[in-house]
Amino acid sequence: MDGRTIYAISKKEFMDNWRNKWVMAVSAIFLILTLVTSYFGSTGTFNSIDTEGVGWRNIDATILVMLIFVMPLVPIIGLMLGYAALVGEREKGSLELMLSYPVERIEILAGKLFGLGAVMAAATFIGFGVAGIIIALNVKGVQWGNYAVFVLASVLLGIVFISISMLFSAIFKKRSAAMGGAVFLWFFFEMIWRDPLISGIMSTGSSWYCAAKLINPVEEYLTLISVSISSLNGLVRCIPSFVNAQFIIAVILSWVAGTFALTWYIFNKKDL
Amino acid sequence: MGIVEIRNLTKDYEGVRAVDNLSLEIEKGEIFALLGPNGAGKTTTIKSMLGLIFPSSGEIKINGFGVTKEGKRARKNIGYLPERVAFYDNLTAIQTMEFYAELRGADKSECMELLREVGLGDEVNKKVGNYSKGMMQRLGLAQAMIGNPSLLILDEPTGGLDPRGSWQIRQKIKELNENGATIFLSSHILSEVQEVSNRVAILNHGKLIALDTLDNLGKKLDIQPSLVIELQRPSQHILNRVKQIKGVKDADMSGNVIKVRCNPRAKTNIIRAIEDGGGKILDFRTVEPSLEEVFLRFTEDE
Numbered sequence: 001m002d003g004r005t006i007y008a009i010s011k012k013e014f015m016d017n018w019r020n021k022w023v024m025a026v027s028a029i030f031l032i033l034t035l036v037t038s039y040f041g042s043t044g045t046f047n048s049i050d051t052e053g054v055g056w057r058n059i060d061a062t063i064l065v066m067l068i069f070v071m072p073l074v075p076i077i078g079l080m081l082g083y084a085a086l087v088g089e090r091e092k093g094s095l096e097l098m099l100s101y102p103v104e105r106i107e108i109l110a111g112k113l114f115g116l117g118a119v120m121a122a123a124t125f126i127g128f129g130v131a132g133i134i135i136a137l138n139v140k141g142v143q144w145g146n147y148a149v150f151v152l153a154s155v156l157l158g159i160v161f162i163s164i165s166m167l168f169s170a171i172f173k174k175r176s177a178a179m180g181g182a183v184f185l186w187f188f189f190e191m192i193w194r195d196p197l198i199s200g201i202m203s204t205g206s207s208w209y210c211a212a213k214l215i216n217p218v219e220e221y222l223t224l225i226s227v228s229i230s231s232l233n234g235l236v237r238c239i240p241s242f243v244n245a246q247f248i249i250a251v252i253l254s255w256v257a258g259t260f261a262l263t264w265y266i267f268n269k270k271d272l
Numbered sequence: 273m274g275i276v277e278i279r280n281l282t283k284d285y286e287g288v289r290a291v292d293n294l295s296l297e298i299e300k301g302e303i304f305a306l307l308g309p310n311g312a313g314k315t316t317t318i319k320s321m322l323g324l325i326f327p328s329s330g331e332i333k334i335n336g337f338g339v340t341k342e343g344k345r346a347r348k349n350i351g352y353l354p355e356r357v358a359f360y361d362n363l364t365a366i367q368t369m370e371f372y373a374e375l376r377g378a379d380k381s382e383c384m385e386l387l388r389e390v391g392l393g394d395e396v397n398k399k400v401g402n403y404s405k406g407m408m409q410r411l412g413l414a415q416a417m418i419g420n421p422s423l424l425i426l427d428e429p430t431g432g433l434d435p436r437g438s439w440q441i442r443q444k445i446k447e448l449n450e451n452g453a454t455i456f457l458s459s460h461i462l463s464e465v466q467e468v469s470n471r472v473a474i475l476n477h478g479k480l481i482a483l484d485t486l487d488n489l490g491k492k493l494d495i496q497p498s499l500v501i502e503l504q505r506p507s508q509h510i511l512n513r514v515k516q517i518k519g520v521k522d523a524d525m526s527g528n529v530i531k532v533r534c535n536p537r538a539k540t541n542i543i544r545a546i547e548d549g550g551g552k553i554l555d556f557r558t559v560e561p562s563l564e565e566v567f568l569r570f571t572e573d574e
Contacts, residue, residue: 102347103347
């Protein structure tokens, strides 16, 4: 593996995707939703946070309400960035040209993951960053550390879904099939394998259920926020006692590493 | 040792044999053409050479490196123009070229010059997504030349171009060859390669059915030049006289044109016979055997 090759591919991937209008739109949506949430957000009382009434709210309260739209939205963005990464270029024909250069397939995969991850990070930083500054101008004593945890965790969530959808992109021969796979994944992780539905079927409180729930990256994200921001500690029920922030980050990263390895295994043997 | 060595290449796709036990060796400095109808296995051969697909059996070496095991080193010195060129819509032409220069480890400063060389000098900052098909083909050629590769693999390089465009590509191929590059190209249009290539291989249903220089192929098949003679008042009588001349293989008539396949030395006798028979010659020309004929003969035998 050659770092320069990987860098060249991630740079290309970033430039090509960043200029897509919808990536800009994502930034704008993050910005607007954050501001609207901060100003109008009202979900009743949680712990000591007062979230009633209209007016600029502090960061912790804003984060709490924003989770409602970040949890479904960030995975969608990750899936949209990743599902066409390989199959799209393959259908178009540019993948075979890239592979005719002295490039290894793993370098292409790594370059794409880094490049798309950078797009995800940039869109998130700009959207949430600008919103954070506006909130800070209106609210005293902003807990920047908590906000940084929230933004970084959101980027990580997006990268997991980029990595998972790249696996679909390597498996399927048609762009439309990979997209179908991505939509299915979203439903699976957001709707099926989530707290309310699963807890309805399973007996709540059993310790292995609490652990099984944590395999879902969306739950991992929520748990990471919950254990890292003290005012949101009670957000997730039944967190096994051995679970801390480092543990969850390790689980999230193993999702990325695992799907990346599987993608490589499949892509490396493919006739293009 | 050839710059390209293909040994017993076989590739099966879900029960269909796309390439069947193909062996080829291409020498440094050649312009080598791989010919065959669509679906003959040309693109499969080229993709195998680049490591894009994995052979069912056999092996390919480029510059002495095995394509499957040492792919990165084998591809170090190859420029490739795919049959269907595609780039990244949101990158400009110069950004596209610089990306490929980085991949090849070549000097980025030559990108601008290469774009000028293919006639895209005024469009370097335009997004490739706005390029026309002809411009894409030019950009395709420019990227293949990055880093001055010793081997150029061109898959149907003139496909889909107008006559002027394909003439320009042929000139470019000759020029690159004169500057030392070995050229491997594929085509199903015979007249296109006839002018440029030194050696040809003919592929049909994945099998190599001929491998030789163009001249030798013509000789082997005993394809002789034809005389095309336009007469004022052709008749069966004249045709019969022509057919009896020594050295004439066959002759046929359509409208007021008689076409004679013959030994070139019989020319004078043919003209005399026609005039003696009362025919008046309006036009007269010799047609050399085309690759088309060579090709048809081989594929008909299959």
